[in-house]
Amino acid sequence: MIKKQLFATVTAIAVVFLLSLSAQGQGTSETLYKSKCAMCHGADGTGSATGKKMGAHDFTTAEVQGMSDAELSTIISNGKNKMPAYGKSLKADDIKGLVAYIRTLKK
Numbered sequence: 001m002i003k004k005q006l007f008a009t010v011t012a013i014a015v016v017f018l019l020s021l022s023a024q025g026q027g028t029s030e031t032l033y034k035s036k037c038a039m040c041h042g043a044d045g046t047g048s049a050t051g052k053k054m055g056a057h058d059f060t061t062a063e064v065q066g067m068s069d070a071e072l073s074t075i076i077s078n079g080k081n082k083m084p085a086y087g088k089s090l091k092a093d094d095i096k097g098l099v100a101y102i103r104t105l106k107k
Helices: 002-036 049-054 069-078 092-103
Strands: none
Touching: 002 092, 069 092
8 A cells, every 4th residue: 555655646746857857948948939039030020120021921811831840940050042050059958948949838
């Protein structure tokens, strides 16, 4: 009986810990998005006035959401058209987090 209670307690603690790490990672990606991307792509991903003039894509569209994670990662890393390359200034995990955050912006 005690073993079952101990197992249940440890499992509950592990789940809470993992959920907090996930939320913390999401918050980090959101902060990174706001500092690196929102200026052109807008806080909601639809594009700022400046970004629209420069041809920034609307992240909420089916076109962007239909891209693979690898395609989005490549664009973030290498840049595209007027968008600068972030591959040298961001870690691979940061880019992966940005792709995951962009996925949350779909309509």
